[in-house]
Amino acid sequence: MLAKNVMSTDLVSLQLGATVRDAIALFQESSLHDFPVIDDQGKPVGIVTSRSILHCAVPRYASDELLAVMKAGPDIESVYNNLAAELDRQVSDVLERNFDEVKGDMPTSAVAAMLTHLKGDSRNILVVDEAGRLIGIISARDIICRLPEKTEV
Helix, strand or coil, X not given: CEHHHHCECCCCCEECCCEHHHHHHHHHHCCCCEEEEECCCCCEEEEEEHXXXXXXXXXXXXXXXXXXXXXXXXXXXXXXXXXXXHCCCXXXXXXXXXCCEEXXXXXXXXXXXXXXXXXXXXXXXXXXXXXXXXXXXXXXXXXXXXXXXXXXX
């Protein structure tokens, strides 16, 4: 079986010019944890994850302050205020450029192996055509749901 046989083609993605506000709207409308970001030609340029959006809201701290922040954590009001200030920021500023992609003719056994060692925070592998345009997404669930049913043990 090949990647193109197990990929989801019901794609939800963001255009490169989208804002953090657009990304938040997608997260609120779906149960997905990350979205591919594509350019005008439909080629993936990165992934926006729920964590990358939170990074906009939680201030970056110097390493010597990190332990104190991890113990106390920022108060939720400051998280909301920081996020509000970042709503019009371009997703290109916060996306992860380190992501996994495969061609549709890759064997699912290889895709399954890749899913155990994903780059970045994404939970998915992007599937692209020969021109590099996004045509599908594969998650571990896509592979698991297509495993043969187990017979009696």
